[in-house]
Amino acid sequence: MAKELRRDLPLKVLIVDDEQLVRKGLRMTVDWGRHGMAVVGDAPNGILGWEKVLNHEPDIVITDIVMPEMDGIELAHKIRHRYPHVKILFLSCHRDFAYAQQGIQLGISDYIVKTSMGDEEMERCLDKIRRECELHLQNQSSMAASEDEMQIVMEWLRVQDITADERLVAKLNGDWSWMTRGGCIFHLYDNGSANNSSFSMSDDKRKEYRNEVSSPIGPEPEPKAFLKIGEAFASGSPGRAFLPCPDGTALLACHWAERDTAEHELLHLKSSRNPGLGWRLEGPVEGGVRWIEGVLRLLRLRAIERETRLVSRQHKEDILSAIDYINHHLHLDPRVGEIADRIGISRSYFSTVFKEATGSSLIDFLSQKKLERAQNLLAMTDYRMEEVAEKIGIGDVKYFAKWFKKSVGFAPGQYRQQTKRHQNPMN
Template identity: 25%
Template sequence: MYKVIIVDDEAVVRVGLKNTIDWNEHGFQLIGDYANGREAWEAVEQHKPELVISDISMPFMDGLELAGLISAQYPYIKLIILTGFDEFEYAQQAIRLKVSDFILKPITAKEIRVLLDRVRSEMDEETKRREDLGRLNNQLNQSLPLLKERFLERLVATGLQRAEINERFAYFGLPPISPLYLVLVADIDDFGDRELLSYEHDVEFLRFAAFDIFKETLEKDDVLLFRTREERMVAIVSGQESESLLYEKVFSLAEQVRYHIEKYLKFTVTIGIGRSCDHIEQLPLSYKSALSVLDYRFLLGKNRVLSILDMEGKSSSPLQLDLDWDRKLVSAVKTGSVQDAFQLIENGVAELKMILAPIEGCFLQMQKVVLSLMNPIQELFQNVEESIEWQHKLMDVYKFKTLDEVEMWLKEVVRSVISAIADNRSHLTSMQIHRAVEYIETNYANDKMSLQDLCRHVLMSTSYFSLVFKQHTGETFIEYLTGVRIAKAKELLHNTTLKFYEIAEQVGYQDPNYFSILFKKQTGTTPKDYREKQLKESGA
């Protein structure tokens, strides 16, 4: 029989549930009903029921707050939430609190009975599983390899006291190890040409294959091996009295691992070798130094064996990069100079490598560059979605494992931004020239029209406008304006009986003689001859 309590500030609901349900028939003992969450919480702490049925909206403490307390302190208690609020956010919060059911009022007695039967069935099944000691023992045996890995990970990551270490070594049947101790860490760089990343089981197979080579090469009586939660491969090597002999042995083993994985699996690993230590309790120092030296992959590249002894004497200098590096790069991007931008990127990366900058310093510099590139991108893309898409693309800088990869990625980003800026400028210029043409064709009759007026209208400098207008139309401003005016004059000569001086005035020329000269220059005939010719052709 499972204990249950009801929590609802509506007395009619509590009375209805108490009197219409035969709780014992469904395998529950109703031990109390409460009008608010505060009273219910006191009952939960005192009686530890297996099931709580609660409303959401109540005084003093609502149902979700009660559910939060129960979920945090008594996660084995099942919760059923009853509510009149058909709100998605309530359902979401209930799911986060691991509520068994989230049910909308009103609910019938029949629905409650069905719900109770289902919950009891689930609880019976859980009880059965927990009481099946044989099955639990079998599960324990299956879990021992994983438990052993987690113990070894704790041993190197946080450190343990000698008594617990001895107890756990005996429990897991681990061979005793003796000083000196040293930790090496191997991390897969990537899967090279084995492009199987879209299939998780293939990735896991490759990781398993790498660890198998790792074990084959390193598994001796004095080496303990495991994989971390981050999928790194770790070895605790011991048993050498001389530090130099220990490092010589470890470096040889690490180089064999690196070579065999590259040869047989066709992808690479980088291996970091930490400091040696005299006591097993000091293994975290060795482990942390191995992880630290592994970070130098970012500067030195992949597929290497790196030792803390090689790196600790090469303490990095303070960053001495050009303080205006990011500003100069943005300037090159805005001016469209791919060559200058690439040269700046190469110089910056070379400087970071030369001074052996720590990985944090490298990413700080890249972060400055990324933030600086945000400005031209935001100026370029007025569309918010496009701008956000580019910003997300720039955040990819943090996914790379080496500075060489960052350099290649940054060059590609810069090339794309410069190309997009050029396309955008070309589009904008085309729009401005289109507006200029419209302006000319609308205002050609204004004899005072000037290049300055037109440039003010389209918001361009006269020199730049003159350049791009000729590129787009094949004519200068004056040539194009004259062409428009003469074309309009031809229409008037053909379709009206206006005098020549009137036509000249309507197409923007106050001087009829000057109009005649331009007309003949453009058409090869005078206005008079042109009209007569058109009349003859019309009469024919």
């Protein structure tokens, strides 16, 4: 790859033309320094020109089109493939106009007809190319900044520690405040086909989803698109923010007022191309804390969905929300009525649909969750028995010990010794 542009260095220019007078004339007559440029070499044909491109890694190549051994079109192809940011200026004759058109299709910056080439024409082209280079440099800076910003979110999604939380909150209260004013968040994932239990999206599918639902910003590399979409939100124009997650899923943020449009596009994508596409919506989101809570809740619900085998899909979202509530309030010993109230349905009806969905009564489910949590705490921590009992909502440590032994076959202390012995067989 060519070295990236720097503001404190002149732009490097390479001249390729089979006419020696043209090469010398350009070197001598153009005030390169005024344009912030310097000629680093010249070559009489495309083959030698390509060697000098590899050697000097120029920022700008001025090349004739018709030359022996390798013409300017082929040279431009090679440059564009290996160094896509290099600016190319074609020199052509009237009879080379068709070639010049090919160059335009290659994305060259400009071309000049030799018979009419004068100082003003060359000055105009060089000014234009200089502006293009400056814009490229600005885009590099924006990309570097946005990649740093994206890393904040990706780090938070991976580790979720205090430092990562603080960095994200600072971002949400600053440059990303557009995401926390009446926004909503879609969590996108792939349920797979009937014969495929995969719940994560491949990179190709995530790119396809991004391209479909991120308009009108358009398909760009994620960090740049994220920054650009943020600017669109801030200015009040429509846009979407697409963020890949470390687990192979993705987040899509948009204004709450645009949620129906976004969901319609997702439905179209699901029906036309990806029947395995699934999503869950959180919102409206107001404030950075609410944004963080919303994203975490979406990730938790997805994890629960992956880990819990539901016999029935009816009332799935209510059931998943109930399990999420249980997981986070196990230490408070939640009751059936309390959970049903939280979900917003009657106690009797909730008990019925919960058993239909999970194959277990809510009482048995709560007991199993407490047992799993207790086993994990005994195996992975050094908490005292009283602390373990407290964390699963049992206030009486004697009752806890009796209940645990009846359920597992070992007293809590014995269970801890057994599991730690298996974890450290050399001890």
